[in-house]
Amino acid sequence: MESVTVTPDQVRGWCATDETAVDAFQGWASKRSESRRECGIGRAGDLRRPPVVSIAPPLDRAALRPGHVLEIAGPSGSGKTELLIQAAVSCVLPASFNGVSYGGSEAVVLMFDLDGRFDIARLTSVLKARINGKLFYQFLREQTSNSICLEEQGEEVLRASLRRFYCLRCFKSFEFLASLKSLHIQSSRISQEHHGKAVQLVLIDGIGSFYWLDWMSSCAAAYTSRRTLGVQRFSELIVQELRNLRNTKLFLVLATKALLYAPPKRKAIASRIQYREYMPAAWQRFVTHRLFLQPPPQAASGARVFTAQWDKPSLVEKDEFFIHNVSELALFVMAN
């Protein structure tokens, strides 16, 4: 955030003037700067906050709005990509279609797959399960509905929802940065294809995937005459590009971060989950919320329970959830 310089005379003038609430509000509205619009974190009196994004549990514990940046950190197999998929499904589903309410936001989702491991089959199976659940409820309510036409309707909703989901794979930090830059320049194209529906959710799977490769290029920079970018500089540029994209329209950013160093086993029993931070300061400042995930213990029999704990805002209680697969149905249930 930029700092605003104010002279003492201005302060005296502001304190001395008597004005009505209407004048005060109009004063706020006219002086609103870019930095205030970016900071979606609510301040008292800021009447134009964007609405809370409706999202699957356990992400709904902190009221996430467009403009926030949530970082989901955890070891491999702790359910990070699964949370992104659940959030994407809530976003791409329509609010209602042909009399059936699906409860989605009908908005566009952009996914940057930096890990290279995103599987469209998983997203499709979660979408199908959600759609089938709603259609089944409709079928129970109105006994006269034909099951075949419900199936066709489900297929149509599935394809329409998938068309609102865009994915791009990157193998290097430079490719990620170049894609962000070209997206910023061509931002009108995607919203034109969807009749003005703007991007509501940006997912980044594996924000730390290129850490070691960028570290290597920053070491090699001492030996080459070319200007090479290292870990810090790439992070600053990526954060800058994301901020530039947000200037046109606010969106919520969900980023997953895998661990580079094994978590210490002893500390896992303690009350707070702690992981070693390795992302540069520019990224850490950009993040407004942080969630830590823990995989289920290996020796567990029966249901595999995952643990989630909010680090920013810091909450004491931990949420537990399990990911259930029942043939075609994939349910996400809060156990706690």
Place this chain on the structure above:
Amino acid sequence: MAPLRTLGFASLTPRVLEFLERNKIVTVGDFVSQELDSGVEDPEIQKFKSELATFLEECHGKWENGDEMLQKNLQAGSLSTGFESLDSLLKGGLKDGTITELVGPSSSGKTQLCMHSAACVAYHHKFSVAYVDASSSFSAERVLQMMCGRRCSSIAIEDDVKEAMRRIFCFKVYDVHGLLEVLHSLYDPASSFPGPVHLRLVIVDCLASVLSPILGGNNAQGHTLMMSVAQILKSIAINRNICVLITNNTVAAEDEELKPALGESWKSVPHVRLMLAKDHDNNSCTVTLLKHTSLACDAEVTFCFDRG
């Protein structure tokens, strides 16, 4: 990187060139790595920016729609490993564009499974296989035995078996730099290395034997080399739509269990992770699904290797 001037952009007028020179932008890299605030209103510069943005999009891949991705996924093929139970565990076998990792202690059947998959792909599917042997454990006689079964005799080998054996290309590597060289030549078939045609399977056995010695110590050089190997394996799998099969050792974990070697950073590389355990009494191998991008884990199957 080539200078912007030489790339033949139509909208590169003298005014735009002057603007670029003022901001010290010579290559595409410079353009991407700088923040350009001034000159935003100029329509010529805007036109050049959108042309460059289209160029960048073409170079680094277009955005893919969920619907298109699903159609591609449904058409993607899978290669059989040669064991029906393992193929059904993986819902089809080794999928195109994925990295499958076999984890297990020594003599748990990893190399046998790799050779069996190579034999099956070369003989039944009739595709080329690149076998990168980092632990000097590849045996052509054993692969031949796996292809023919009991009816093979050393004197008369049938023509189709010979043809299949010619489709398996074995590369011997002894350190990480040799491995990187071979992988780069496999990724770019236009290089001087005689690349195999219709390559559908790349096997690297055993990755831990070249990467474990360079990890550890005070410097992080080993980690960066390991992640370079990961990057080239991912590029081979995804960009060239090839199945990649790699093997990894296990190390002792804190609670006396076995965990895969190569540390925490390596865990985010393979798409599918299988744990092998050998039962030496009845010569059977148990495979457990540890990690998969779209299937539920912890399922396991057991099968036996044909001793011939």
